[in-house]
Amino acid sequence: MNPVPSFEPLKNSFQQKIFSLRNIFSTKQFILLLALVLLSPLSWAEEALPVAEDPAIEKRMLALSEDLRCLVCQNESLAGSRADFANDLRREIREQLKANKSDQEIIDFLVSRYGDFVLYKPPVKPATYLLWGGPFVFLLTGAGILFFYLKRRRKQIEEPPLTEEQHRHAETLLKENKGNNA
Amino acid sequence: MIPELGNFALILALLLAVTQGTLPIIGAAHGIHSWIALARPVVQGQFVFLAIAFGCLAYSFVSNDFSVLNVARNSNSELPIQYRIAASWGSHEGSLLLWVFMLSAWSVAVSVFSRHLPDEMVARVLGVMGLVSVGFILFLLVTSNPFDRLFPAALEGSDLNPLLQDPGMVIHPPMLYMGYVGFSVAFAFAIAALISGQMDAAWARWSRPWTTVAWVFLTIGIMLGSWWAYYELGWGGWWFWDPVENASFLPWLVGTALVHSLAVTEKRGSFKSWTVLLAICAFSLSLLGTFLVRSGVLTSVHAFATDPARGVFILAFLVIVIGSSLLLFAWRAPKVGLGGKFDLVSRESMLLANNLLLMVAAGSVLLGTLYPLIMDSLDLGKISVGPPYFEAVFVPLMTPAIFLMGLGPLARWKQASLPELMLRLRWAFGVSVITALLMPFVMGEWKPLVSFGLLLAFWIIATIFVSIRQRLHNSGQGGLFTKLARQSRSYYSMHLAHLGIAIFIIGVTLVNGYETEKDVRMEIGSTVTMGGYTFRFNGASPVSGPNYQAMRGDIDVLRNGEKIRVMQPEKRTYNASGMAMTEPAIDTGLLRDLYVAMGEPLENGAWVVRVYHKPFVDWIWFGCLLMAFGGILAVTDRRYRLKIHSKHVETAAVADGKRVANNNTGLATGGRKA
Numbered sequence: 001m002n003p004v005p006s007f008e009p010l011k012n013s014f015q016q017k018i019f020s021l022r023n024i025f026s027t028k029q030f031i032l033l034l035a036l037v038l039l040s041p042l043s044w045a046e047e048a049l050p051v052a053e054d055p056a057i058e059k060r061m062l063a064l065s066e067d068l069r070c071l072v073c074q075n076e077s078l079a080g081s082r083a084d085f086a087n088d089l090r091r092e093i094r095e096q097l098k099a100n101k102s103d104q105e106i107i108d109f110l111v112s113r114y115g116d117f118v119l120y121k122p123p124v125k126p127a128t129y130l131l132w133g134g135p136f137v138f139l140l141t142g143a144g145i146l147f148f149y150l151k152r153r154r155k156q157i158e159e160p161p162l163t164e165e166q167h168r169h170a171e172t173l174l175k176e177n178k179g180n181n182a
Numbered sequence: 183m184i185p186e187l188g189n190f191a192l193i194l195a196l197l198l199a200v201t202q203g204t205l206p207i208i209g210a211a212h213g214i215h216s217w218i219a220l221a222r223p224v225v226q227g228q229f230v231f232l233a234i235a236f237g238c239l240a241y242s243f244v245s246n247d248f249s250v251l252n253v254a255r256n257s258n259s260e261l262p263i264q265y266r267i268a269a270s271w272g273s274h275e276g277s278l279l280l281w282v283f284m285l286s287a288w289s290v291a292v293s294v295f296s297r298h299l300p301d302e303m304v305a306r307v308l309g310v311m312g313l314v315s316v317g318f319i320l321f322l323l324v325t326s327n328p329f330d331r332l333f334p335a336a337l338e339g340s341d342l343n344p345l346l347q348d349p350g351m352v353i354h355p356p357m358l359y360m361g362y363v364g365f366s367v368a369f370a371f372a373i374a375a376l377i378s379g380q381m382d383a384a385w386a387r388w389s390r391p392w393t394t395v396a397w398v399f400l401t402i403g404i405m406l407g408s409w410w411a412y413y414e415l416g417w418g419g420w421w422f423w424d425p426v427e428n429a430s431f432l433p434w435l436v437g438t439a440l441v442h443s444l445a446v447t448e449k450r451g452s453f454k455s456w457t458v459l460l461a462i463c464a465f466s467l468s469l470l471g472t473f474l475v476r477s478g479v480l481t482s483v484h485a486f487a488t489d490p491a492r493g494v495f496i497l498a499f500l501v502i503v504i505g506s507s508l509l510l511f512a513w514r515a516p517k518v519g520l521g522g523k524f525d526l527v528s529r530e531s532m533l534l535a536n537n538l539l540l541m542v543a544a545g546s547v548l549l550g551t552l553y554p555l556i557m558d559s560l561d562l563g564k565i566s567v568g569p570p571y572f573e574a575v576f577v578p579l580m581t582p583a584i585f586l587m588g589l590g591p592l593a594r595w596k597q598a599s600l601p602e603l604m605l606r607l608r609w610a611f612g613v614s615v616i617t618a619l620l621m622p623f624v625m626g627e628w629k630p631l632v633s634f635g636l637l638l639a640f641w642i643i644a645t646i647f648v649s650i651r652q653r654l655h656n657s658g659q660g661g662l663f664t665k666l667a668r669q670s671r672s673y674y675s676m677h678l679a680h681l682g683i684a685i686f687i688i689g690v691t692l693v694n695g696y697e698t699e700k701d702v703r704m705e706i707g708s709t710v711t712m713g714g715y716t717f718r719f720n721g722a723s724p725v726s727g728p729n730y731q732a733m734r735g736d737i738d739v740l741r742n743g744e745k746i747r748v749m750q751p752e753k754r755t756y757n758a759s760g761m762a763m764t765e766p767a768i769d770t771g772l773l774r775d776l777y778v779a780m781g782e783p784l785e786n787g788a789w790v791v792r793v794y795h796k797p798f799v800d801w802i803w804f805g806c807l808l809m810a811f812g813g814i815l816a817v818t819d820r821r822y823r824l825k826i827h828s829k830h831v832e833t834a835a836v837a838d839g840k841r842v843a844n845n846n847t848g849l850a851t852g853g854r855k856a
Contacts, residue, residue, distance in 0.1 A: 048702035048710045048719070051781075051790055058701075069566045075424050077568070080417045082764075082781070120568025122553075127562050131553045135546040135575045142538045150526060150534075 057097045067120045185250050185329040188238025195231040196319040202312030206305035218301050221308040222293040229286040236283045240270045249335030252328045258341040258758045260729035268352040269342045274476045275328035282318040284363045306374035317499050325492045341758035350410035358403030362468035364396020369465035372458040376514040381454050386447035391817045397437045398813035405806035418777050418794050423572040425480045428551040429471035435544035436464040439537040450522045455515040466504045529593040532586050539583040546575045584638045588645030610648045614640035635691025642684035646677045672819040679812030686805025692798035705788045713795035716740040721787050730754045735780050753780040775799045
């Protein structure tokens with residue numbers, strides 16, 4: 001799959017919208033409308049409607065699409081992307097959720113259509129054993145090497161006991177140090 | 183003419199780099215003083231020619247010379263001047279030129295600030311850096327020449343990616359590269375030490391400030407990148423575990439381990455070979471990161487394979503650098519001394535355990551980043567490795583590391599007692615558990631993950647308090663402030679950086695736990711309320727930027743019915759590329775961000791608008807800044823400023839004093855020097 005960003009359609013619809021906006025309002029009307037809005041008391045203001053019709057389904061959809069990849073984007077999740085592809089797929093998920101499908105069923109459906117690539121959490125299968133097991137192997141090997149290295153190291157360094165002279169030297173150093181601190 | 187001059191300067195720089203990479207090293211090996219003395223002037227000459235080359239490239243961009251392929255592809259005559267300059271490092275070729283230019287800047291810095299080092303050492307260090315430079319300049323000249331001409335010249339350039347047309351993106355890459363390249367100094371010191379076999383506490387002391395400065399740049403670079411993603415990508419995320427981000431995070435993880443390991447090598451003479459290995463790893467990952475991001479291998483393995491010249495060169499270069507340094511390591515490291523003895527429970531072993539965790543984390547992130555590439559190139563199928571994987575791996579690894587972060591600074595060098603530590607830290611532990619359990623209620627809802635994150639953060643903060651209290655208790659007489667003033671900067675710098683981690687964790691935890699988001703259809707005049715704020719949409723109007731057209735929304739923010747500010751998010755379309763960009767409006771605050779982004783236009787002047795309330799999100803970057811500031815403070819510590827006068831005293835001290843005066847080594851040497 002070539003990750004060509006689908007900006008063209010987005011741009012076109014965007015420009016159309018700008019032009020249609022200009023067609024609907026003349027400047028005069030716009031200013032009038034703006035004045036009306038600005039002068040209107042706050043009680044006039046309506047609470048904006050959520051884009052989603054059903055908040056419960058929207059929440060589940062978002063949770064699901066967070067871990068799914070937008071296939072035409074450059075590494076964006078379905079939840080984050082606003083590309084047409086992502087919009088369509090989110091709609092698809094919403095519809096399937098409405099049809100009472102479980103999360104797993106939807107994921108299975110998407111994988112059968114787009115392959116494992118759509119999952120941000122790669123499935124555990126022979127080809128990914130190394131991926132999922134790797135961190136444990138690293139940790140165990142590292143800890144093992146560290147342990148044996150430290151053990152061997154302690155044996156290797158048998159620190160020679162200090163001679164009488166070194167003791168005196170150390171004491172003067174420590175005293176000097178205290179003196180400086182005081 | 184100017185691009186040809188740049189090209190010529192680049193060739194001259196290559197010749198000087200070859201000289202720098204050979205003669206001083208040979209001279210140091212055979213005691214040829216005139217060759218050793220070559221190192222500094224050659225470094226400075228190379229810098230001058232690379233500066234000329236870079237200046238020529240920047241000039242081509244600024245003057246819209248579309249007969250240069252690189253300019254035609256990455257710039258446009260409408261592009262504002264600051265972004266035309268930034269476009270010089272916006273492309274693959276330009277960024278590599280910036281990389282090698284920075285390498286030469288670091289080399290000049292080493293040549294200037296190394297008057298107190300033995301000449302042979304400097305010659306070897308600069309020689310190694312010269313060899314790295316040879317590789318990069320060759321790569322530029324052979325496969326990615328930024329000065330290649332385009333015949334016939336283009337009438338207009340195809341523009342810089344609009345995502346990069348942002349002040350954050352102007353400084354982010356140079357910062358990041360300063361970090362990447364900075365690790366080359368640590369690497370060069372390590373290789374020089376392996377070659378000469380001279381690796382003692384003095385060596386660690388020389389190489390430590392350089393490493394810390396590189397780490398500071400990398401920290402700031404990553405922070406800027408994350409901040410940029412937050413306000414530029416338009417949906418308010420700040421870290422995506424994207425391969426590009428991972429590429430910069432890997433050297434950071436290993437660099438962090440290196441900074442800590444160097445501390446042990448300097449103070450206790452231990453971990454020498456481990457420190458050298460880390461320095462090699464950090465720089466290798468910096469190289470890997472540069473190439474991963476810049477070669478296009480991440481976007482598509484196949485696109486990369488269609489242009490094999492670059493790929494083969496990169497692989498060969500990586501194999502030569504990593505392979506030869508590891509071979510050298512395997513050959514020389516066993517001859518390096520072991521350093522002081524320490525017990526299984528001691529500050530040394532805790533730092534070593536923390537190092538292990540950081541390295542395992544780095545290894546896992548590397549595995550997750552490369553795995554899809556490897557699978558794809560072996561035709562085993564395409565998979566994506568994203569946030570769920572990295573979070574599942576990273577969090578469990580960092581939890582014990584953060585626990586150790588609290589213990590380490592309180593444990594004694596050499597031999598610590600676990601029961602004693604537990605006794606000293608029981609209050610810190612109790613306080614952090616109770617606060618972590620209660621805090622979520624203050625935020626409105628108790629969530630286990632929030633509580634857990636806060637526990638980690640409060641544990642760090644509480645142990646910092648305990649550590650400072652104990653330190654003051656042990657530092658003689660005098661009032662609180664005299665005692666506070668008596669502690670070294672490096673002591674404070676450590677706690678400051680650790681505090682940065684705590685602040686960072688608080689930010690991450692709270693924004694993940696309590697962020698609210700609303701995706702609404704806003705009619706003109708309609709409102710949406712969230713987190714105690716009311717947003718009123720007054721419509722959107724068209725505006726033109728220098729090289730884009732935009733619709734700018736006008737949104738009043740009200741609190742308790744009073745208007746506190748206007749937010750103006752934009753939806754832009756760039757003229758040259760036709761790319762649409764969301765430019766959110768953000769109201770930054772200490773305890774929360776308000777974040778508004780325009781979605782799609784609807785009928786009657788209504789818009790889909792996304793509104794976010796993000797509690798504590800800025801603490802994420804504030805935490806990073808604290809870490810960086812901690813690093814800066816560490817570099818300004820007295821012992822680095824004093825070293826010029828006390829070189830001889832110091833070497834003597836290293837020889838006999840280190841082993842004897844155990845706990846207060848830092849203080850003892852400091853006292854003697856003063």
